[in-house]
Amino acid sequence: MNPAAGPGRELPDVSDLVVGVLGGTGDQGRGLAYRLAKAGQQVVIGSRSAERAEDCATELGLGVRGADNARCARESDVVIVAVPWDGHAETLTSLRAELAGKIVVDCVNPLGFDKQGAYALQVPEGSAAQQAAALLPDSTVTAAFHHLSAVLLQDESVETIDTDVMVLGENRAATDTVQALAGRIPGMRGVFAGRLRNAHQVEALVANLISVNRRYKAHAGLRITDV
Amino acid sequence: MNPAAGPGRELPDVSDLVVGVLGGTGDQGRGLAYRLAKAGQQVVIGSRSAERAEDCATELGLGVRGADNARCARESDVVIVAVPWDGHAETLTSLRAELAGKIVVDCVNPLGFDKQGAYALQVPEGSAAQQAAALLPDSTVTAAFHHLSAVLLQDESVETIDTDVMVLGENRAATDTVQALAGRIPGMRGVFAGRLRNAHQVEALVANLISVNRRYKAHAGLRITDV
Numbered sequence: 001m002n003p004a005a006g007p008g009r010e011l012p013d014v015s016d017l018v019v020g021v022l023g024g025t026g027d028q029g030r031g032l033a034y035r036l037a038k039a040g041q042q043v044v045i046g047s048r049s050a051e052r053a054e055d056c057a058t059e060l061g062l063g064v065r066g067a068d069n070a071r072c073a074r075e076s077d078v079v080i081v082a083v084p085w086d087g088h089a090e091t092l093t094s095l096r097a098e099l100a101g102k103i104v105v106d107c108v109n110p111l112g113f114d115k116q117g118a119y120a121l122q123v124p125e126g127s128a129a130q131q132a133a134a135l136l137p138d139s140t141v142t143a144a145f146h147h148l149s150a151v152l153l154q155d156e157s158v159e160t161i162d163t164d165v166m167v168l169g170e171n172r173a174a175t176d177t178v179q180a181l182a183g184r185i186p187g188m189r190g191v192f193a194g195r196l197r198n199a200h201q202v203e204a205l206v207a208n209l210i211s212v213n214r215r216y217k218a219h220a221g222l223r224i225t226d227v
Numbered sequence: 228m229n230p231a232a233g234p235g236r237e238l239p240d241v242s243d244l245v246v247g248v249l250g251g252t253g254d255q256g257r258g259l260a261y262r263l264a265k266a267g268q269q270v271v272i273g274s275r276s277a278e279r280a281e282d283c284a285t286e287l288g289l290g291v292r293g294a295d296n297a298r299c300a301r302e303s304d305v306v307i308v309a310v311p312w313d314g315h316a317e318t319l320t321s322l323r324a325e326l327a328g329k330i331v332v333d334c335v336n337p338l339g340f341d342k343q344g345a346y347a348l349q350v351p352e353g354s355a356a357q358q359a360a361a362l363l364p365d366s367t368v369t370a371a372f373h374h375l376s377a378v379l380l381q382d383e384s385v386e387t388i389d390t391d392v393m394v395l396g397e398n399r400a401a402t403d404t405v406q407a408l409a410g411r412i413p414g415m416r417g418v419f420a421g422r423l424r425n426a427h428q429v430e431a432l433v434a435n436l437i438s439v440n441r442r443y444k445a446h447a448g449l450r451i452t453d454v
Protein backbone atom coordinates (compact mmCIF):
# COMPACT_ATOMS: atom_id res chain seq x y z
CA MET A 1 0.00 0.00 0.00
CA ASN A 2 1.09 3.52 -0.75
CA PRO A 3 1.43 5.21 2.66
CA ALA A 4 0.74 8.57 0.98
CA ALA A 5 -2.88 7.50 0.51
CA GLY A 6 -3.53 7.51 4.24
CA PRO A 7 -4.52 4.60 6.47
CA GLY A 8 -6.77 2.02 4.80
CA ARG A 9 -7.00 3.82 1.48
CA GLU A 10 -5.54 3.48 -2.00
CA LEU A 11 -4.84 6.37 -4.33
CA PRO A 12 -6.75 6.20 -7.64
CA ASP A 13 -5.30 5.03 -10.95
CA VAL A 14 -4.64 8.25 -12.83
CA SER A 15 -2.72 6.79 -15.78
CA ASP A 16 -5.48 7.62 -18.29
CA LEU A 17 -5.92 11.25 -17.27
CA VAL A 18 -4.85 14.02 -19.61
CA VAL A 19 -2.81 16.64 -17.75
CA GLY A 20 -2.68 20.20 -19.02
CA VAL A 21 0.01 22.63 -17.93
CA LEU A 22 -0.92 26.30 -18.26
CA GLY A 23 2.27 28.31 -18.58
CA GLY A 24 3.89 25.10 -19.75
CA THR A 25 6.62 26.90 -21.66
CA GLY A 26 8.05 28.42 -18.46
CA ASP A 27 10.75 26.63 -16.49
CA GLN A 28 8.50 25.13 -13.81
CA GLY A 29 5.69 24.16 -16.18
CA ARG A 30 8.02 22.73 -18.76
CA GLY A 31 9.84 20.72 -16.11
CA LEU A 32 6.58 19.30 -14.73
CA ALA A 33 5.33 18.50 -18.24
CA TYR A 34 8.56 16.67 -18.98
CA ARG A 35 8.44 14.59 -15.77
CA LEU A 36 4.77 13.68 -16.12
CA ALA A 37 5.12 12.73 -19.78
CA LYS A 38 8.21 10.69 -19.00
CA ALA A 39 6.14 8.87 -16.37
CA GLY A 40 3.66 7.92 -19.08
CA GLN A 41 1.02 10.62 -18.61
CA GLN A 42 -0.68 12.30 -21.59
CA VAL A 43 0.36 15.94 -21.35
CA VAL A 44 -0.79 19.11 -23.11
CA ILE A 45 1.32 22.23 -22.72
CA GLY A 46 -0.60 25.51 -22.78
CA SER A 47 0.72 28.95 -23.57
CA ARG A 48 -0.77 32.25 -24.69
CA SER A 49 0.75 31.46 -28.07
CA ALA A 50 -0.26 28.10 -29.56
CA GLU A 51 2.82 28.18 -31.78
CA ARG A 52 5.17 28.63 -28.84
CA ALA A 53 3.44 25.79 -26.99
CA GLU A 54 3.72 23.53 -30.03
CA ASP A 55 7.42 24.30 -30.43
CA CYS A 56 8.04 23.55 -26.77
CA ALA A 57 6.04 20.31 -27.00
CA THR A 58 8.03 19.20 -30.03
CA GLU A 59 11.27 19.85 -28.16
CA LEU A 60 10.06 17.79 -25.20
CA GLY A 61 8.89 14.86 -27.33
CA LEU A 62 7.34 12.00 -25.30
CA GLY A 63 4.00 12.57 -27.02
CA VAL A 64 3.52 16.00 -25.41
CA ARG A 65 1.14 18.25 -27.33
CA GLY A 66 1.04 22.05 -27.40
CA ALA A 67 -1.99 24.36 -27.60
CA ASP A 68 -3.14 27.81 -26.57
CA ASN A 69 -4.19 27.99 -22.91
CA ALA A 70 -7.92 27.72 -23.67
CA ARG A 71 -7.56 24.58 -25.75
CA CYS A 72 -5.10 23.13 -23.25
CA ALA A 73 -7.69 23.60 -20.49
CA ARG A 74 -10.55 22.18 -22.58
CA GLU A 75 -8.66 19.04 -23.58
CA SER A 76 -7.34 18.18 -20.12
CA ASP A 77 -8.83 16.39 -17.12
CA VAL A 78 -6.41 17.93 -14.63
CA VAL A 79 -4.95 21.36 -15.25
CA ILE A 80 -1.76 22.54 -13.56
CA VAL A 81 -1.46 26.32 -13.27
CA ALA A 82 2.20 27.23 -13.69
CA VAL A 83 1.88 30.77 -15.01
CA PRO A 84 3.85 33.68 -13.52
CA TRP A 85 2.15 35.26 -10.49
CA ASP A 86 1.86 38.51 -12.44
CA GLY A 87 -0.59 36.97 -14.91
CA HIS A 88 -2.28 34.55 -12.48
CA ALA A 89 -5.62 36.30 -11.90
CA GLU A 90 -5.98 37.47 -15.48
CA THR A 91 -5.25 34.07 -17.01
CA LEU A 92 -7.61 32.20 -14.69
CA THR A 93 -10.42 34.72 -15.15
CA SER A 94 -10.20 34.30 -18.92
CA LEU A 95 -10.33 30.48 -18.62
CA ARG A 96 -13.24 30.16 -16.19
CA ALA A 97 -15.49 28.40 -18.72
CA GLU A 98 -12.79 26.06 -20.04
CA LEU A 99 -11.74 25.08 -16.51
CA ALA A 100 -15.29 24.35 -15.29
CA GLY A 101 -15.59 20.79 -14.02
CA LYS A 102 -11.82 20.23 -14.02
CA ILE A 103 -9.38 19.59 -11.23
CA VAL A 104 -7.12 22.65 -11.11
CA VAL A 105 -3.71 22.35 -9.47
CA ASP A 106 -2.19 25.69 -8.55
CA CYS A 107 1.59 25.63 -8.12
CA VAL A 108 2.21 29.37 -8.25
CA ASN A 109 4.39 31.02 -5.60
CA PRO A 110 3.71 34.75 -5.15
CA LEU A 111 7.20 36.04 -4.36
CA GLY A 112 9.01 39.34 -4.55
CA PHE A 113 12.76 39.75 -4.94
CA ASP A 114 15.16 42.44 -3.78
CA LYS A 115 18.87 42.57 -2.98
CA GLN A 116 18.28 40.52 0.19
CA GLY A 117 16.68 37.71 -1.79
CA ALA A 118 13.13 36.44 -2.06
CA TYR A 119 10.18 37.24 0.18
CA ALA A 120 6.50 36.32 0.26
CA LEU A 121 4.02 38.73 -1.28
CA GLN A 122 0.71 39.47 0.42
CA VAL A 123 -2.22 38.12 -1.59
CA PRO A 124 -5.65 39.65 -0.88
CA GLU A 125 -7.33 36.22 -1.04
CA GLY A 126 -4.66 34.73 1.25
CA SER A 127 -2.72 32.72 -1.34
CA ALA A 128 -2.51 32.05 -5.05
CA ALA A 129 -4.53 28.88 -4.53
CA GLN A 130 -7.30 30.72 -2.70
CA GLN A 131 -7.33 33.33 -5.45
CA ALA A 132 -7.75 30.51 -7.98
CA ALA A 133 -10.61 29.05 -5.94
CA ALA A 134 -12.31 32.45 -5.79
CA LEU A 135 -11.95 33.01 -9.54
CA LEU A 136 -12.95 29.47 -10.56
CA PRO A 137 -16.15 28.62 -8.65
CA ASP A 138 -16.98 25.81 -11.09
CA SER A 139 -13.61 24.05 -10.79
CA THR A 140 -12.15 21.91 -8.00
CA VAL A 141 -9.03 23.80 -6.95
CA THR A 142 -6.07 22.18 -5.25
CA ALA A 143 -2.52 23.37 -4.60
CA ALA A 144 0.63 21.30 -5.14
CA PHE A 145 4.07 21.08 -6.77
CA HIS A 146 5.46 24.22 -5.09
CA HIS A 147 8.79 22.97 -3.78
CA LEU A 148 10.30 21.44 -6.88
CA SER A 149 13.51 22.68 -8.40
CA ALA A 150 12.84 23.67 -12.02
CA VAL A 151 16.52 22.98 -12.69
CA LEU A 152 16.26 19.36 -11.51
CA LEU A 153 12.88 18.83 -13.19
CA GLN A 154 14.33 19.80 -16.56
CA ASP A 155 17.68 18.01 -16.19
CA GLU A 156 17.44 14.85 -18.28
CA SER A 157 20.38 13.31 -16.45
CA VAL A 158 18.38 13.38 -13.19
CA GLU A 159 16.38 10.15 -12.92
CA THR A 160 14.55 10.66 -9.64
CA ILE A 161 13.28 13.80 -7.91
CA ASP A 162 13.99 13.45 -4.19
CA THR A 163 11.07 15.56 -2.92
CA ASP A 164 7.63 15.16 -1.44
CA VAL A 165 4.79 17.16 -2.92
CA MET A 166 2.46 18.78 -0.41
CA VAL A 167 -1.08 18.58 -1.78
CA LEU A 168 -3.77 20.89 -0.39
CA GLY A 169 -7.45 21.13 -1.07
CA GLU A 170 -11.00 20.77 0.22
CA ASN A 171 -12.10 17.83 -1.95
CA ARG A 172 -10.62 14.47 -1.11
CA ALA A 173 -11.21 12.87 -4.52
CA ALA A 174 -9.30 15.78 -6.07
CA THR A 175 -6.41 15.76 -3.61
CA ASP A 176 -6.17 11.97 -3.95
CA THR A 177 -5.93 12.39 -7.72
CA VAL A 178 -3.20 15.01 -7.45
CA GLN A 179 -1.31 12.90 -4.92
CA ALA A 180 -1.46 9.98 -7.32
CA LEU A 181 -0.18 12.14 -10.17
CA ALA A 182 2.76 13.34 -8.08
CA GLY A 183 3.49 9.75 -7.14
CA ARG A 184 3.93 8.75 -10.76
CA ILE A 185 7.18 10.73 -10.94
CA PRO A 186 10.08 8.59 -9.68
CA GLY A 187 11.25 9.75 -6.24
CA MET A 188 8.20 11.91 -5.57
CA ARG A 189 5.31 11.29 -3.20
CA GLY A 190 2.15 13.31 -2.99
CA VAL A 191 1.34 13.95 0.67
CA PHE A 192 -1.92 15.54 1.82
CA ALA A 193 -1.00 18.68 3.77
CA GLY A 194 -4.21 20.50 4.59
CA ARG A 195 -6.91 22.80 3.31
CA LEU A 196 -6.50 25.76 0.98
CA ARG A 197 -6.64 28.22 3.88
CA ASN A 198 -3.21 26.85 4.78
CA ALA A 199 -1.77 27.27 1.26
CA HIS A 200 -0.09 30.62 1.86
CA GLN A 201 2.75 29.25 3.93
CA VAL A 202 3.33 26.36 1.53
CA GLU A 203 3.66 28.81 -1.36
CA ALA A 204 5.75 31.29 0.64
CA LEU A 205 8.16 28.61 1.87
CA VAL A 206 9.77 28.74 -1.56
CA ALA A 207 11.43 31.97 -0.38
CA ASN A 208 13.15 29.92 2.34
CA LEU A 209 14.19 27.23 -0.10
CA ILE A 210 15.75 29.96 -2.25
CA SER A 211 17.76 31.05 0.82
CA VAL A 212 18.80 27.45 1.36
CA ASN A 213 19.88 27.16 -2.27
CA ARG A 214 21.99 30.31 -2.01
CA ARG A 215 23.70 29.27 1.20
CA TYR A 216 24.37 25.66 0.24
CA LYS A 217 24.66 25.89 -3.55
CA ALA A 218 21.85 23.34 -3.64
CA HIS A 219 18.56 22.57 -5.34
CA ALA A 220 16.66 22.01 -2.14
CA GLY A 221 13.43 20.10 -1.80
CA LEU A 222 11.41 18.85 1.16
CA ARG A 223 10.67 15.44 2.61
CA ILE A 224 8.00 14.86 5.21
CA THR A 225 9.25 12.43 7.83
CA ASP A 226 7.21 9.73 9.63
CA VAL A 227 4.81 9.39 6.66
CA MET B 228 32.79 18.74 7.40
CA ASN B 229 29.22 19.33 8.47
CA PRO B 230 27.35 20.24 5.29
CA ALA B 231 24.86 22.24 7.35
CA ALA B 232 27.60 24.84 7.95
CA GLY B 233 27.67 25.87 4.31
CA PRO B 234 30.54 25.58 1.83
CA GLY B 235 33.99 26.12 3.36
CA ARG B 236 32.75 26.77 6.85
CA GLU B 237 32.56 24.94 10.17
CA LEU B 238 29.86 25.44 12.75
CA PRO B 239 31.14 26.63 16.15
CA ASP B 240 31.66 24.44 19.20
CA VAL B 241 28.68 25.18 21.39
CA SER B 242 29.20 22.47 23.99
CA ASP B 243 29.98 24.99 26.78
CA LEU B 244 26.98 27.23 26.21
CA VAL B 245 24.21 27.35 28.78
CA VAL B 246 20.81 27.06 27.09
CA GLY B 247 17.72 28.50 28.74
CA VAL B 248 14.23 27.44 27.76
CA LEU B 249 11.51 29.98 28.58
CA GLY B 250 8.24 28.14 28.89
CA GLY B 251 10.31 25.07 29.57
CA THR B 252 7.54 23.33 31.49
CA GLY B 253 5.30 23.18 28.39
CA ASP B 254 5.41 20.20 26.05
CA GLN B 255 7.64 21.74 23.37
CA GLY B 256 10.02 23.46 25.80
CA ARG B 257 10.28 20.45 28.05
CA GLY B 258 10.97 18.21 25.05
CA LEU B 259 13.71 20.51 23.77
CA ALA B 260 15.24 20.82 27.23
CA TYR B 261 15.30 17.04 27.52
CA ARG B 262 16.96 16.51 24.14
CA LEU B 263 19.56 19.23 24.62
CA ALA B 264 20.44 18.05 28.12
CA LYS B 265 20.67 14.47 26.89
CA ALA B 266 23.09 15.69 24.22
CA GLY B 267 25.32 17.10 26.99
CA GLN B 268 24.21 20.73 27.01
CA GLN B 269 23.78 22.67 30.26
CA VAL B 270 20.10 23.54 30.37
CA VAL B 271 18.02 25.85 32.55
CA ILE B 272 14.25 25.57 32.37
CA GLY B 273 12.36 28.81 32.93
CA SER B 274 8.77 29.24 34.04
CA ARG B 275 6.70 31.98 35.64
CA SER B 276 6.88 29.90 38.80
CA ALA B 277 10.39 28.98 39.93
CA GLU B 278 8.97 26.10 41.93
CA ARG B 279 7.23 24.62 38.90
CA ALA B 280 10.42 24.97 36.87
CA GLU B 281 12.46 23.28 39.59
CA ASP B 282 9.99 20.39 39.84
CA CYS B 283 10.10 19.89 36.08
CA ALA B 284 13.91 20.07 36.09
CA THR B 285 14.09 17.45 38.81
CA GLU B 286 11.84 15.16 36.80
CA LEU B 287 14.01 15.57 33.72
CA GLY B 288 17.27 14.95 35.59
CA LEU B 289 20.37 15.13 33.35
CA GLY B 290 21.64 18.14 35.32
CA VAL B 291 18.77 20.36 34.17
CA ARG B 292 18.11 23.29 36.51
CA GLY B 293 14.88 25.20 37.02
CA ALA B 294 14.36 28.92 37.68
CA ASP B 295 11.86 31.68 37.13
CA ASN B 296 11.96 33.10 33.60
CA ALA B 297 14.07 36.15 34.58
CA ARG B 298 16.77 34.09 36.23
CA CYS B 299 16.65 31.53 33.44
CA ALA B 300 17.33 34.32 30.94
CA ARG B 301 20.10 35.89 33.04
CA GLU B 302 21.98 32.63 33.55
CA SER B 303 21.85 31.45 29.93
CA ASP B 304 23.91 32.25 26.85
CA VAL B 305 21.25 31.16 24.39
CA VAL B 306 17.58 31.46 25.29
CA ILE B 307 14.89 29.44 23.53
CA VAL B 308 11.44 31.03 23.66
CA ALA B 309 8.88 28.24 23.94
CA VAL B 310 6.06 30.08 25.66
CA PRO B 311 2.45 29.93 24.39
CA TRP B 312 1.71 32.51 21.69
CA ASP B 313 -0.83 34.10 24.02
CA GLY B 314 1.86 35.21 26.43
CA HIS B 315 4.64 35.81 23.88
CA ALA B 316 4.71 39.62 23.73
CA GLU B 317 4.11 40.08 27.44
CA THR B 318 6.82 37.62 28.51
CA LEU B 319 9.43 39.06 26.17
CA THR B 320 8.64 42.65 27.10
CA SER B 321 9.14 41.82 30.77
CA LEU B 322 12.51 40.14 30.06
CA ARG B 323 14.05 42.78 27.82
CA ALA B 324 16.84 43.61 30.27
CA GLU B 325 17.65 39.98 31.12
CA LEU B 326 17.75 39.01 27.43
CA ALA B 327 20.04 41.89 26.40
CA GLY B 328 23.20 40.59 24.73
CA LYS B 329 21.84 37.06 24.41
CA ILE B 330 21.01 34.94 21.41
CA VAL B 331 17.25 34.45 21.49
CA VAL B 332 15.73 31.52 19.59
CA ASP B 333 12.04 31.92 18.96
CA CYS B 334 10.21 28.65 18.27
CA VAL B 335 6.67 29.89 18.78
CA ASN B 336 3.98 29.08 16.19
CA PRO B 337 1.05 31.52 16.23
CA LEU B 338 -1.83 29.19 15.37
CA GLY B 339 -5.56 29.20 15.80
CA PHE B 340 -7.73 26.09 15.99
CA ASP B 341 -11.31 25.43 14.98
CA LYS B 342 -13.29 22.36 13.95
CA GLN B 343 -11.45 22.25 10.60
CA GLY B 344 -8.10 22.07 12.37
CA ALA B 345 -5.22 24.51 12.71
CA TYR B 346 -4.63 27.71 10.81
CA ALA B 347 -2.04 30.48 10.85
CA LEU B 348 -2.81 33.61 12.84
CA GLN B 349 -1.97 37.03 11.47
CA VAL B 350 0.78 38.71 13.49
CA PRO B 351 1.08 42.50 13.19
CA GLU B 352 4.89 42.30 13.08
CA GLY B 353 4.74 39.52 10.44
CA SER B 354 5.70 36.58 12.64
CA ALA B 355 6.41 35.67 16.24
CA ALA B 356 10.14 35.95 15.51
CA GLN B 357 9.76 39.46 14.09
CA GLN B 358 7.68 40.41 17.11
CA ALA B 359 10.52 39.15 19.33
CA ALA B 360 13.04 41.16 17.33
CA ALA B 361 10.92 44.29 17.69
CA LEU B 362 10.50 43.81 21.45
CA LEU B 363 14.13 42.86 22.11
CA PRO B 364 16.31 45.45 20.35
CA ASP B 365 19.33 44.54 22.50
CA SER B 366 19.18 40.80 21.77
CA THR B 367 20.13 38.83 18.67
CA VAL B 368 16.92 37.16 17.63
CA THR B 369 16.77 33.98 15.56
CA ALA B 370 13.95 31.54 14.80
CA ALA B 371 14.25 27.76 14.88
CA PHE B 372 12.86 24.46 16.25
CA HIS B 373 9.34 24.96 14.85
CA HIS B 374 8.71 21.62 13.18
CA LEU B 375 9.51 19.20 15.99
CA SER B 376 6.97 16.84 17.41
CA ALA B 377 6.67 17.48 21.15
CA VAL B 378 5.52 13.87 21.48
CA LEU B 379 8.71 12.49 19.92
CA LEU B 380 10.93 14.99 21.76
CA GLN B 381 9.59 13.80 25.11
CA ASP B 382 9.50 10.09 24.30
CA GLU B 383 12.50 8.54 26.03
CA SER B 384 12.30 5.45 23.82
CA VAL B 385 13.00 7.60 20.74
CA GLU B 386 16.76 7.80 20.25
CA THR B 387 17.00 10.04 17.16
CA ILE B 388 14.78 12.83 15.91
CA ASP B 389 14.49 12.49 12.13
CA THR B 390 13.98 16.18 11.32
CA ASP B 391 15.93 19.15 10.03
CA VAL B 392 15.67 22.41 11.93
CA MET B 393 15.22 25.50 9.78
CA VAL B 394 17.21 28.32 11.37
CA LEU B 395 16.43 31.93 10.45
CA GLY B 396 18.07 35.19 11.38
CA GLU B 397 20.04 38.24 10.31
CA ASN B 398 23.26 37.53 12.20
CA ARG B 399 25.41 34.71 10.89
CA ALA B 400 27.30 34.07 14.12
CA ALA B 401 23.97 33.63 15.85
CA THR B 402 22.39 31.39 13.21
CA ASP B 403 25.60 29.31 13.11
CA THR B 404 25.37 28.88 16.88
CA VAL B 405 21.74 27.79 16.72
CA GLN B 406 22.47 25.42 13.84
CA ALA B 407 25.26 23.88 15.90
CA LEU B 408 22.94 23.47 18.89
CA ALA B 409 20.32 21.73 16.76
CA GLY B 410 23.03 19.49 15.34
CA ARG B 411 23.93 18.20 18.81
CA ILE B 412 20.64 16.30 18.98
CA PRO B 413 20.98 12.89 17.29
CA GLY B 414 19.20 12.85 13.93
CA MET B 415 18.75 16.63 13.71
CA ARG B 416 20.55 19.09 11.51
CA GLY B 417 20.31 22.86 11.74
CA VAL B 418 19.90 24.28 8.24
CA PHE B 419 20.04 28.01 7.50
CA ALA B 420 16.73 28.94 5.86
CA GLY B 421 16.66 32.72 5.47
CA ARG B 422 16.04 36.02 7.20
CA LEU B 423 13.42 36.80 9.81
CA ARG B 424 11.18 38.44 7.23
CA ASN B 425 10.62 34.89 5.95
CA ALA B 426 9.80 33.44 9.39
CA HIS B 427 6.01 33.66 9.07
CA GLN B 428 5.68 30.76 6.66
CA VAL B 429 8.07 28.60 8.68
CA GLU B 430 5.97 29.16 11.80
CA ALA B 431 2.67 28.76 9.95
CA LEU B 432 3.73 25.52 8.28
CA VAL B 433 3.07 23.79 11.58
CA ALA B 434 -0.63 24.02 10.67
CA ASN B 435 0.13 21.86 7.62
CA LEU B 436 2.13 19.38 9.66
CA ILE B 437 -0.86 19.08 12.00
CA SER B 438 -3.00 18.21 8.95
CA VAL B 439 -0.40 15.64 7.92
CA ASN B 440 -0.44 14.16 11.42
CA ARG B 441 -4.22 13.86 11.39
CA ARG B 442 -4.37 12.23 7.97
CA TYR B 443 -1.49 9.82 8.45
CA LYS B 444 -1.59 9.23 12.23
CA ALA B 445 2.00 10.45 12.19
CA HIS B 446 4.41 12.74 14.03
CA ALA B 447 5.61 14.50 10.91
CA GLY B 448 8.82 16.45 10.58
CA LEU B 449 10.70 17.93 7.64
CA ARG B 450 13.92 17.08 5.86
CA ILE B 451 15.54 19.45 3.40
CA THR B 452 16.88 17.50 0.43
CA ASP B 453 20.09 18.18 -1.52
CA VAL B 454 21.77 19.75 1.55
